[in-house]
Amino acid sequence: MKKHNFSAGPSILPRVVLEQASKAILNFNNLDLSLIEISHRSADFVAVMEKAQQLTLNLLGLENKGYSVLFLQGGASLEFLMVPYNLMKENGKAAYIDTGVWSSKAIKEAKLLGNVETVASSKDKNYSYIPKNFSIPQDAEYVHCTSNNTIFGTQIKTFPKTDMPLVCDMSSDIFSRVLDFSQFDLIYAGAQKNMGPAGTTLVVVKDEILGKTGRTIPSMLDYQVHINSESMYNTPSVFAVYVSMLTLQWLKDLGGLAAIEKMNNAKAKLLYDEIDTNPNFKGTAAIEDRSHMNVTFLIEDTEKAASFDKLCKEAGISGIKGHRSVGGYRASIYNAMPLESVQALVDIMKKI
């Protein structure tokens, strides 16, 4: 049976990418060798890494603007620590915007290395909105935000204006919409939400912000070490980088961020319109801050919930259980999710 995969992560990838990746596992570039059994320093794999880096800059509109692209390991969770290691002076200070579980985990790691000022938080209402109108202390060394809150279903639409380096965790909405990406000095994203399989983390960093802390940074945590080695200081996660590259190529062929944003907006509208007009359902996020990637909603009547769950299962709808901290449902409608799958979910909602 065809499944409609609404998983929050690891999550849906384009079918054609999975087919290409399957072939490369058995026979990569007609080498009669598998992608995952050749040297990462072979010309064939170096070309994959370079292509992935080039597609990243191209799609984000950051070519020739002084940014480096890395495909690291340790997940977005390791970036929570690498960011302060590389950007915060000893006993320095950083400003963080707390919009959910992932932001607070980032704050926890930064506190190991210096002073963290949480300049705004939406914790008071279980992170159901994006805080606005806050001020950023002038003595901070960088500002950190989370563009899309995967668990709570909120998304930043307007980013803080600041002269300080702006750092953003874009794990769950990278490559999903058009933004002026040059407003960010460092972007990071675990691949497994909207870019590829688990196992690699994309980091896009403006070179000029590095090397200013005076800290001794362990090699594996030092962005400059990775940049100097063209993202191959140690063995990269070859499969995850390859599949990410294929997904980025798929996205470029589709028309890039402008094209995917249009499709993502249409999917989000279809689902939110049903949530707002169907009396059985209620959205959990503030309307103006709603995520176009993770749609969180509740069903008020528990008896109806049981029949909704049953109908979803019968229709092959998978992965819509909400995170325990919000409850209800979460439909993740990342780039690779077709409109027809969202329609299949909406059709079930109409039957309740």
Ligand SMILES: *Cc1c(COP(=O)(O)O)cnc(C)c1O
């Ligand atoms: C999933 C997620 C993370 C954690 O990613 P890992 O790769 O598992 O470390 C961090 N931030 C956001 C916004 C996420 O959605």
